[in-house]
Each structure stands twice: as C-alpha cells, then as structure tokens.
Amino acid sequence: METATYDPNGLLAGDKTPLQRAITLLSGQDLERGALLGRVSVGAASSAVKAGGNTGGGTLTLDATTPVLAGAKTGIYAVRCILAPGANGGTFEVTDPDGFVIASDLRVGATFANDIKFAIADVGTDFALGDGFDVTVAAADKYVLSLAAATDGSQVPCAVLAIDCDASAGDKSTTAFFSGEFDAAKMTFGTGHTAASAEAAFRKNNVPIAVRTLP
Template sequence: MTTLTEGIYPTESLISEAPGEQSRESVTVKSGQNLKSCAILATIVSGAVASAAKSGGNTGNGTFTLDGTTPLLLGAKLGIYTLRCIAAAANNGTFRLEDPDGVVLGDIVMAAGAGAVAEHIKGVLADGATDFVVGDGFDVTVSAIVEKEVEYNPAGSDGSQIATGILYGAVNAASADARGVAYKRNCEHNADIVVWKSGITATQKAKGTADLKRRGIILR
C-alpha cells in the first residue's frame, strides 16, 4: 500500500497574531531557496556601504576593512556609523562603535594588532606602522539596505544564523528571488508544526526559538 505524507499548509502553525497586518509583512526570498510553508526564516542584509578615515584624517595609519561578503548585518541603519579610538595602546587600541543615531553599539578591543567589528556592520580593524591615538577613527556610510529571507541556518555566518521570522506559505526561489509573506512580530505559533532546517539539533532549535522570542514571535 502506498503511504502518502501530507505537507504543511500555509498558516498551519499559526495560533494567534496581532490585529490587522501587524504581524505579517511582504518579504523577498533570496534566490537559491525553496522553502516550505511555516519555515523558520533568517534575514540576509546587503546594500551600499563604504568606509573612510574620519574627516581630517588619523594620526595612526591602521585600517578598517569592511567584510567582502557581508559588510552589513541585521539591524543595519541608513546613515553614518562612527568608529572612534577611545583608548590608545602600543600596536592595539580600543574603538567605540556608534550607529547613525548616536547609540553606542559596543567597544572593540584590538588584540595582536586586530579587532573584529560585527554589530550592524562587519569588518576588521588593523594596526599600522604608526599607532592609533585617541580620537582617530573611521566613518562607515550606509546608503542603501536590502533585506532578503533565507532558511534559518544555525551554522551560518552571514546572518542566516539568527532566526527572524516564519514563512506564511511555500515559496520556490530556486532560480530567482521571489516574493512571499512572513510573520515577523507579535504572534504565536505551534512549535510542533513550524518547519526547521533538516538535521537541526535540539540545542540549535532552542537558540532559534530564543531569537524569535526577542522579536515577539512565540513558539508554544
């Protein structure tokens, strides 16, 4: 006898959502993805971004190099990010990152002449022959932002390792970007019905569940 397996239907995992269209939004699923209804999503951020030494130049001749693959991360804003040296040290230093609204995102302590920046923007600080001094820094201008959805992948390093939503209905974007609808906030879903990446572990599910909770998406 042939065994038939019924697939997941659009919205099947949904328990409750906010009034109107507050919980849902139109999204673009990135080319190369073929996602089932109720799939757990992550968001890949790209766009136009450039880095330059602060106005007036620096005393130190070290560099800040944006990541060549994913220079923008989840949460990136339009405008100018500032990296400023707040503590100088021989062949090192501590830099403070602020977003375009002046919100401090964190301090980057260089070690062995390098420091990784991975909050909204992604790149690497590197020491030069002449040490940085307090006040030296870089301005990173974000002039365009594009967000596309992919399957949540806890082993990723391009933004796919952070769960950000749940797909409404199946979307086949295997050959080109495709439009879809996703739950992005203020909703509850059945944890036994949502679709996780094949092979995901219980620990990885727990991490993705926590990611979603921070966005107001609750799995029960």
C-alpha cells in the same frame, strides 16, 4: 464564519486562517512552502577613512569571512587614534553606533573582534592623533531559511514561508505566515533548528506561531 484556507501540502495544523504578509526572500535560496524563516536585520559592513582624511597612511581591513559578528548594531562604528607614539604604532578607540566605547586599547597590528571584526595596519606615514576610520553596518529587512548559528538576526525564527519561492537568481517578493499553527512534518528546518527549538523560540519572543507534531 471563517473562510477555509487553501492548504496544498497539509502544512496548516489549526482551524484559524493564519496571518500572511509580503516579504523579500534573500537572493541565493530556493525554498519550499513551510520553510522556517528568520529575518536578516543586519546587513553588510563597509569601511572608509574618516571625514577630512588621515595624516597617516595606515589601513583598516575588514575580516574577509566574518566582518559582522553576533550582536552587531546597524549604523557607524567610529575607530579613532587616541595615542600616537610614533613609528609604526598607535592605539585606537572604538565607539559603537549608540556612542558607547567598546574598546580603548586597540593597537596597530591587532585584530579587533567585538560586534565587527577588522585589523589596522601601519602603511607609509605614521598615524597621528585623531586619525581614524568609520565602519558602517547596513540595515537589512530580508528573510532566509533560519540557521541556528547565523549572526545577522536570522538565527531567530519569526515566520513560515507561505508558498514555494525560488530566489536563486536574486531577491524575490513572496509571502510568509506570521501567525498560525503548522505541522512540523510539513516544514523545512535549517541547520541547528528542530520543531522543539522553533516552538521554544516563538514562545520566548511572543510570536503567535505554534509548531505541532501531529500523530
């Protein structure tokens, strides 16, 4: 015999008790029960001169707005000078965290935008062969209101917030539903998502959540 689940706002649309799990809601959000959530799996990016330092005095600057692009992997992207022609130049190769070369013709002064976005500038002493930088994309495991245009993994809906949660002042521990049937009229959808798009995403990714439009 199943035990009835307390349902304060009529969010639940099925008879079975949905599965709940503890999550961390990312700082800066104040969401109500029923918010459609996505998991942030890709965190911030940071850059540093490669181990051992460089001969050249040039810099790598991550894009101020979107340093991490859609499809980015977590781990270290290696950026290395493979051709040093002399004054104010250089050609770089970019290798992703899995060891795949994703660029082999990046010139000093050009903007690179594939998984990560940055530009290399010549400053002072010219680059030498083997000079380079490491760009680290951190892993994350936090949840936000799912927005269709997000690029950090949270664009894919995967859960429904189980209780009101105010994380305005910092990350907050709370709970979310990872299975069950829910009334679309009681849910909050982020920009670009609808009941239909959420339902389609759950089906595509084999998430046992159903979004119902009730009469």
